[in-house]
Amino acid sequence: MASSNTLKPAVAPDGVKYQEAAEPEAALGPGRRRFLRTAGLASLGAAAGMAIPFHHNLPHGFFPAAMASSNGLAGKDGLTLLNDRPLNAETPPELLDDPITPTARHFIRNNGIAPDDTSPEGWTLSIDGFVDSVLEMSIGDLKERFEVVTLALTLECGGNGRAFFDPPASGNQWTYGAVACSEWTGVRLRDVLQAAGLQDRAVYTAHYGADGHLSGDPGKLPISRGLPIAKALTDNVLIAFAMNGADLHPMNGAPLRLVVPGWPGSCSQKWLRRIELRDQVHDGPKMTGTSYRVPEYPVAPGDTVPKEDFRIIERMPVKSLITFPANGAASGVATDVRGHAWSGDRTIDSLEISYDFGARWQATELDPPINEGAWQNWRTTVSFPVPGYYEIWARATDSAGEMQRFAIDWNPKGYLNNRMHRVGLRAG
Numbered sequence: 001m002a003s004s005n006t007l008k009p010a011v012a013p014d015g016v017k018y019q020e021a022a023e024p025e026a027a028l029g030p031g032r033r034r035f036l037r038t039a040g041l042a043s044l045g046a047a048a049g050m051a052i053p054f055h056h057n058l059p060h061g062f063f064p065a066a067m068a069s070s071n072g073l074a075g076k077d078g079l080t081l082l083n084d085r086p087l088n089a090e091t092p093p094e095l096l097d098d099p100i101t102p103t104a105r106h107f108i109r110n111n112g113i114a115p116d117d118t119s120p121e122g123w124t125l126s127i128d129g130f131v132d133s134v135l136e137m138s139i140g141d142l143k144e145r146f147e148v149v150t151l152a153l154t155l156e157c158g159g160n161g162r163a164f165f166d167p168p169a170s171g172n173q174w175t176y177g178a179v180a181c182s183e184w185t186g187v188r189l190r191d192v193l194q195a196a197g198l199q200d201r202a203v204y205t206a207h208y209g210a211d212g213h214l215s216g217d218p219g220k221l222p223i224s225r226g227l228p229i230a231k232a233l234t235d236n237v238l239i240a241f242a243m244n245g246a247d248l249h250p251m252n253g254a255p256l257r258l259v260v261p262g263w264p265g266s267c268s269q270k271w272l273r274r275i276e277l278r279d280q281v282h283d284g285p286k287m288t289g290t291s292y293r294v295p296e297y298p299v300a301p302g303d304t305v306p307k308e309d310f311r312i313i314e315r316m317p318v319k320s321l322i323t324f325p326a327n328g329a330a331s332g333v334a335t336d337v338r339g340h341a342w343s344g345d346r347t348i349d350s351l352e353i354s355y356d357f358g359a360r361w362q363a364t365e366l367d368p369p370i371n372e373g374a375w376q377n378w379r380t381t382v383s384f385p386v387p388g389y390y391e392i393w394a395r396a397t398d399s400a401g402e403m404q405r406f407a408i409d410w411n412p413k414g415y416l417n418n419r420m421h422r423v424g425l426r427a428g
Ligand SMILES: Nc1nc2c(c(=O)[nH]1)N[C@H]1C(S)=C(S)[C@@H](COP(=O)(O)O)O[C@H]1N2
Pocket: 106, 107, 108, 109, 110, 111, 112, 155, 156, 157, 158, 208, 209, 210, 211, 222, 223, 251, 252, 253, 264, 265, 266, 267, 268, 269, 270, 271
């Protein structure tokens, strides 16, 4: 892991691991220098339980480590903060051990500034563009008009694993934990689009959320992505208003968001207000250039690739995680090993592990997905021949026969790293 962006972790009193942004003041945008508003200061003071003498030196959006839990991470547990503006936090693999990811352990990936008001009252979603009738619905309308379904759906950021790119790729240095599989409740995007009446010319969706651009310019959107109609019409793409049986977490898109399993997380617009049907591929912010795109052909690490040779990422690749034991743990001469495996729009056929650096592989017990779009849980027991240092390696093979490898398919923006996960153990 070689990156100039690597930040020094510190542990805040509430147990949130916080990586203090280390950029020099000169590199900060003008927004950074806006001082905290009084309300913000009051809540910071309340969180600290005392006055903050130098509060006027604290740039806007820049929270002290000890108060990380008041900064969007309230209700989150053990996440590692990669950036506080925009807020980005990932989950260490050993905290992703649950078959269904609790809300407290679901990663956060913001491109802009989350809206202040995320209450469902008065929230509306509109559907427009190449439809027979424009719809504008409250969350109550959605629940009344359409079948409400609950599905476990895997969401992974396209940049998960970027930290291991060499040469490094700029952007959030996600390691393993920008992935989760929570239970989402909502209505099917398909049902809503069909109610609006898709016209023949509608080929792509465009998604709009209520978050603000980092610059503070109200005319600019932080991100607006879309889907080809065929994907938008699959029956496990949800417009969700609940997560794990409760309201969405404010940082996971409350009160309404898309959940598009198997495709880059960026397709799953949070704080969803509008879906437009377009007669061309969407060209909103983070759809074009090199955003969420990879070269059309394999490139050598460090290659410069012309912009016109990039294509939009669609399905996410075959991948797995070892969630028990934790890397660096001590174990007996035998240990349980378990984790998850997934492959966008496909299922996993087998998950094998090795504890002898890849010489021999053993099958594990692999569950089917609890529904289409959910990751698959796997488990086994390993008995080590003698005490010592071992590594557990895991590799998944999907329903199309694609298997994880050691190599990273290097690309300039650091997407789609599905390299095998390894954990080291001191056994015996
Ligand atoms: N409105 C909006 N939606 C968004 C984003 C965002 O910044 N704004 N980030 C996207 C990206 S890049 C990812 S990976 C997922 C992350 O979802 P999560 O924060 O709930 O984990 O949300 C997507 N939806």
